[in-house]
Amino acid sequence: xxxxxxxxxxxxxxxxxxxxxxxxxxxxxxxxxxxxxxxxxxxxxxxxxxxxxxxxxxxxxxxxxxxxxxxxxxxxxxxxxxxxxxxxxxxxxxxxxxxxxxxxxxxxxxxxxxxxxxxxxxxxxxxxxxxxxxxxxxxxxxxxxxxxxxxxxxxxxxxxxxxxxxxxxxxxxxxxxxxxxxxxxxxxxxxxxxxxxxxxxxxxxxxxxxxxxxxxxxxxxxxxxxxxxxxxxxxxxxxxxxxxxxxxxxxxxxxxxxxxxxxxxxxxxxxxxxxxxxxxxxxxxxxxxxxxxxxxxxxxxxxxxxxxxxxxxxxxxxxxxx
Amino acid sequence: xxxxxxxxxxxxxxxxxxxxxxxxxxxxxxxxxxxxxxxxxxxxxxxxxxxxxxxxxxxxxxxxxxxxxxxxxxxxxxxxxxxxxxxxxxxxxxxxxxxxxxxxxxxxxxxxx
Numbered sequence: 001x002x003x004x005x006x007x008x009x010x011x012x013x014x015x016x017x018x019x020x021x022x023x024x025x026x027x028x029x030x031x032x033x034x035x036x037x038x039x040x041x042x043x044x045x046x047x048x049x050x051x052x053x054x055x056x057x058x059x060x061x062x063x064x065x066x067x068x069x070x071x072x073x074x075x076x077x078x079x080x081x082x083x084x085x086x087x088x089x090x091x092x093x094x095x096x097x098x099x100x101x102x103x104x105x106x107x108x109x110x111x112x113x114x115x116x117x118x119x120x121x122x123x124x125x126x127x128x129x130x131x132x133x134x135x136x137x138x139x140x141x142x143x144x145x146x147x148x149x150x151x152x153x154x155x156x157x158x159x160x161x162x163x164x165x166x167x168x169x170x171x172x173x174x175x176x177x178x179x180x181x182x183x184x185x186x187x188x189x190x191x192x193x194x195x196x197x198x199x200x201x202x203x204x205x206x207x208x209x210x211x212x213x214x215x216x217x218x219x220x221x222x223x224x225x226x227x228x229x230x231x232x233x234x235x236x237x238x239x240x241x242x243x244x245x246x247x248x249x250x251x252x253x254x255x256x257x258x259x260x261x262x263x264x265x266x267x268x269x270x271x272x273x274x275x276x277x278x279x280x281x282x283x284x285x286x287x288x289x290x291x292x293x294x295x296x297x298x299x300x301x302x303x304x305x306x307x308x309x310x311x312x313x314x315x316x317x318x319x320x321x322x
Numbered sequence: 323x324x325x326x327x328x329x330x331x332x333x334x335x336x337x338x339x340x341x342x343x344x345x346x347x348x349x350x351x352x353x354x355x356x357x358x359x360x361x362x363x364x365x366x367x368x369x370x371x372x373x374x375x376x377x378x379x380x381x382x383x384x385x386x387x388x389x390x391x392x393x394x395x396x397x398x399x400x401x402x403x404x405x406x407x408x409x410x411x412x413x414x415x416x417x418x419x420x421x422x423x424x425x426x427x428x429x430x431x432x433x434x435x
Binding site: 078080095 | 411
């Protein structure tokens with residue numbers, strides 16, 4: 001058997017084993033699975049993104065837009081009209097829930113380091129929803145932005161701002177973020193439904209310490225200036241929000257990057273595969289210490305309507321080509 | 323035997339209590355026991371605060387937990403309130419009942435299977 005034959009056989013075996021595994025067969029991981037997070041058995045290290053506090057932990061030493069990213073919740077997706085919706089697999093998913101405050105982001109992060117260089121991938125099954133509303137007059141509650149209730153479309157869909165999948169990586173002292181955001185609607189409830197990415201690195205607590213910036217509570221921590229974002233395409237992305245805020249249809253997401261070139265590679269959202277090799281990954285100008293081989297992924301949800309926005313994650317797989 | 327799942331959630335990390343404050347809805351269906359900690363980060367001596375555990379069937383409509391009486395305390399130090407049989411949602415409502423100044427609160431929710 002040649003080396004090529006052995007390699008092909010190994011790939012085929014790997015594929016056969018995975019496809020016979022009811023939990024993993026819905027994923028398409030790279031060769032080495034670093035993490036497999038099924039939220040039926042805990043949070044698996046996903047934690048609220050926290051800012052950098054001073055020597056005695058003073059709240060005021062944290063950036064205002066970094067003080068309140070909210071603890072993740074283990075959710076059984078429990079709703080007023082149908083009771084427990086459950087998850088794609090089992091009962092529980094991880095829920096990131098924003099405050100009912102315009103601009104607020106809920107962010108869960110997972111912290112690892114790299115033992116190699118090359119392709120790196122995160123996959124997830126996720127759903128996004130707004131908090132159901134049970135109050136107000138019909139006139140007040142039946143319309144928001146572009147959507148007026150017609151027994152198909154529901155105004156809640158226009159109340160979801162965006163969700164983001166991103167990295168925080170550092171190799172050879174160079175720190176950078178790969179970021180992709182699904183922008184669903186603007187603050188006025190106009191539907192956008194496009195993928196976007198920032199062209200600047202995320203503002204840092206050190207920059208605030210140096211007096212470079214001082215963002216307010218609810219500022220977009222990933223890239224606060226809307227002018228620093230670009231759409232991947234002008235085409236609207238059709239999704240399966242499914243009409244009301246209490247029906248959950250799980251969507252597949254796969255984000256592939258390359259840490260050997262510090263670049264984006266590909267984004268898959270259900271059956272759409274998008275080439276990201278032209279999408280920039282802006283690094284920080286200054287070199288970092290104490291962050292070598294940093295390998296963080298985060299998910300966030302951001303409300304711009306002021307209605308609580310939720311991002312549910314059924315399960316997440318991080319895999320590497322090294 | 324699997325170890326018991328647990329979560330410590332920092333529900334508030336420094337909220338000024340001027341009148342009444344309710345924490346955001348938190349899902350706890352998986353947990354069998356819970357304990358709140360309320361820490362007065364900026365104490366307000368002489369100020370009195372009432373703390374009430376609340377439950378909900380849907381995270382939208384809330385009532386007081388029937389077996390956890392409201393705890394009234396001076397706004398100094400830290401208080402803890404255990405709670406069981408809470409259903410699927412928990413929140414904590416704190417009310418200033420006496421005093422002029424406003425304490426700042428850090429609120430933890432400790433959950434365990």
